[in-house]
Amino acid sequence: MLLRIPALLTPDEVRRCRQALESAAWQDGRTTAGHVAAQVKSNLQLPLDSATGQQIGDLILDRLGRNPLFMSAALPLKVLPPRFNRYEGGGKSGNHGYGNHIDNAFFTIPGTAIKVRTDVSTTVFFSDPYEYEGGELMVQDTYGEQSVKLAAGDAIIYPGTSLHRVNPVTRGTRYASFFWTHSLIKSAEQRRLLFDLDQSIQQLTQEQPGHARIASLSGTYHNLLRMWSEA
Numbered sequence: 001m002l003l004r005i006p007a008l009l010t011p012d013e014v015r016r017c018r019q020a021l022e023s024a025a026w027q028d029g030r031t032t033a034g035h036v037a038a039q040v041k042s043n044l045q046l047p048l049d050s051a052t053g054q055q056i057g058d059l060i061l062d063r064l065g066r067n068p069l070f071m072s073a074a075l076p077l078k079v080l081p082p083r084f085n086r087y088e089g090g091g092k093s094g095n096h097g098y099g100n101h102i103d104n105a106f107f108t109i110p111g112t113a114i115k116v117r118t119d120v121s122t123t124v125f126f127s128d129p130y131e132y133e134g135g136e137l138m139v140q141d142t143y144g145e146q147s148v149k150l151a152a153g154d155a156i157i158y159p160g161t162s163l164h165r166v167n168p169v170t171r172g173t174r175y176a177s178f179f180w181t182h183s184l185i186k187s188a189e190q191r192r193l194l195f196d197l198d199q200s201i202q203q204l205t206q207e208q209p210g211h212a213r214i215a216s217l218s219g220t221y222h223n224l225l226r227m228w229s230e231a
């Protein structure tokens, strides 16, 4: 399931983040690419210890923690510190710098021994679609290939098991953040079921507050969560 998180950041927050990103010290993305990938990777990224990256990353994590849609869909246990990339028009390829791929299953939180399983991938857009051409995030879904290019401040989440790529940027500059969440629920199908059930319960609670079945449906939700979670 691909899910758009609209307006994760306010226009004012996006503006301040953009100012910081535009004056940050970027480095060649090839420094972190593998040998084969390095031959085609040509994006820029913030070093993992970048103060700007850490500040904006903290803001993103704070907003995600208060976002009901993200919490319901991702069911986060651990979230990796957000990373940042910048793609200039005319380069050869996009976000992760090379064609279709599936991300590594685990990443270690820098400076720790904590491993994070990449159950849910998130991209936060810091450029508006009119600022660049190309640069679409292409994600293979059960319904085929989905093309994602969202407003600055919006986020998209999709299963870490998905084949994906970013199309080459042919004009302008694309700023984005990407990171992974280790979910309480490893299976994307089970997460989807829990998300649908939770959304229905929320809707029923709004439309018919005090409905007698809300408590039993909520109980079923939590019992499924207990049964399927690995934490």
Ligand code: NI
Residues within 6 Å of the ligand: 096, 101, 102, 103, 164
């Ligand atoms: Ni990737």
